[in-house]
Amino acid sequence: DGGITQSPKYLFRKEGQNVTLSCEQNLNHDAMYWYRQDPGQGLRLIYYSQIVNDFQKGDIAEGYSVSREKKESFPLTVTSAQKNPTAFYLCASTGLNTEAFFGQGTRLTVV
Amino acid sequence: EDQVTQSPEALRLQEGESSSLNCSYTVSGLRGLFWYRQDPGKGPEFLFTLYSAGEEKEKERLKATLTKKESFLHITAPKPEDSATYLCAVQSPRGGAQKLVFGQGTRLTINP
Numbered sequence: 001d002g003g004i005t006q007s008p009k010y011l012f013r014k015e016g017q018n019v020t021l022s023c024e025q026n027l028n029h030d031a032m033y034w035y036r037q038d039p040g041q042g043l044r045l046i047y048y049s050q051i052v053n054d055f056q057k058g059d060i061a062e063g064y065s066v067s068r069e070k071k072e073s074f075p076l077t078v079t080s081a082q083k084n085p086t087a088f089y090l091c092a093s094t095g096l097n098t099e100a101f102f103g104q105g106t107r108l109t110v111v
Numbered sequence: 112e113d114q115v116t117q118s119p120e121a122l123r124l125q126e127g128e129s130s131s132l133n134c135s136y137t138v139s140g141l142r143g144l145f146w147y148r149q150d151p152g153k154g155p156e157f158l159f160t161l162y163s164a165g166e167e168k169e170k171e172r173l174k175a176t177l178t179k180k181e182s183f184l185h186i187t188a189p190k191p192e193d194s195a196t197y198l199c200a201v202q203s204p205r206g207g208a209q210k211l212v213f214g215q216g217t218r219l220t221i222n223p
Contacts, residue, residue, distance in 0.1 A: 006154075033210075033211075035213075040120075043198070043211075045210060045211075088152075090154055099145055102156075104153055105153065105154050
């Protein structure tokens with residue numbers, strides 16, 4: 001079955017620690033995205049990538065980093081510079097003229 | 112700046128009580144308006160795409176409509192399993208990217 005896989009489902013981060021969230025897709029989509037969702041708020045764009053080895057900052061990129069070395073993979077690193085990282089993180093992908101497909105999310109909690 | 116506003120923030124209905132959710136938007140050059148359903152702790156699930164004013168799409172008890180300034184998601188005779196958060200998003204060519212701008216969602220609860 002084609003789809004987007006995010007891992008882990010739950011992640012706990014200690015103060016000052018970097019953590020990496022995984023996102024893999026087998027839909028052969030060119031574009032991939034990372035969103036952050038906080039309670040009572042809509043999805044906010046962190047980073048997006050339209051092709052391999054290229055990515056752009058979204059609306060809330062500070063404290064995050066990404067890479068796009070393979071078409072299928074778009075990992076997100078939450079760095080210690082992100083002061084309020086506790087949130088639900090969603091990865092999505094789109095093909096040419098298709099809607100966005102989402103993964104099942106990673107819930108990150110600072111402990 | 113592209114903006115999407117959804118109303119109401121929360122809606123509680125009795126089973127079988129029809130209603131509508133609103134999505135107002137401002138965007139330069141709308142490429143598409145999307146409706147998603149999101150269950151707690153899950154990723155959004157695609158429902159509809161609308162491209163031009165006057166367009167309508169239906170799926171089971173849901174019907175989405177689009178005007179030049181807003182979209183409605185009509186729910187007819189809802190059932191408890193329709194309870195979820197419904198998200199609206201718009202896509203514009205701003206910056207040359209296929210970025211989606213989301214509203215904050217409407218949390219719908221259907222009581223049996």
